[in-house]
Amino acid sequence: MYNEGLLIARLFLGVPFIVWGILKLRGGEAKLVPGLQALGLPDAVFFAYLIGFCELVGGIAIVLGYPARTAGILLGLWCLVTGYDAHRGNMTELLKNVTMAGGFFALATVGAGSLSLFGGAPGGLFAYLP
Template identity: 85%
Template sequence: MPRLPAVANWGESHMHDEGLLIARLFLGIPFIVWGILKLRGGEAKLVPGLQALGLPDAVFFAYLIGVCELVGGLAVVLGYPLRTASVLLGLWCLVTGYDAHRGNITELLKNATMAGGFFALAVAGSGTLALFGSAPPGVFAYLP
């Protein structure tokens, strides 16, 4: 089978990086928005559910969830530390899907689908269109 010229390989690699960036945007931006909404007063909708779980300070935990969603979404969009953030957000999607949406199959499947996207992104990596170009320097290189 004939080999493609080197220019075609560059194009394929470049499209791969663009595809990873698009995937990071589609998965990360909703978490940024949800985090901001929780930090700007939307935590009130979350508090009754957290109180039902028996948490001692549901308001604190609602804000903590908002911060985690915002920081996790930013990490995914920026592409660093992508693998850590993707695995944690994927697990978060599964837990919240089961806990908050198990009575609604559409919402449950949405969360499972997002988890799958996060796990796939964790395996694929960030590509070169990411903070540090996917090769962080110094102490940042120790974060997965």
């Protein structure tokens, strides 16, 4: 039951990021560009697509369970930063991001479980990724 629970948690955490990444890469970046321009970024459209790509790849890594610890830490930090930057005026949205960060940090702590890519224990060159 432990590994099945980790798989369900990975799906609940990773699938939204896959969807958000796809939406940003398929034209949804337009909503993000004005906020990025306000930050003074030189090419806000490029960074909007980069954010979409990172969300997509991070979500896939979480769902596959590899490298779950690295992706969990990075996406947890991502949730905290975006929560503060984009949602600090809306307590519900901010707390949603903080909650997701907690889930990602918990996943990074316990690992992906055996129902993941490489069974949770990669070999060869992949073993060097945390």
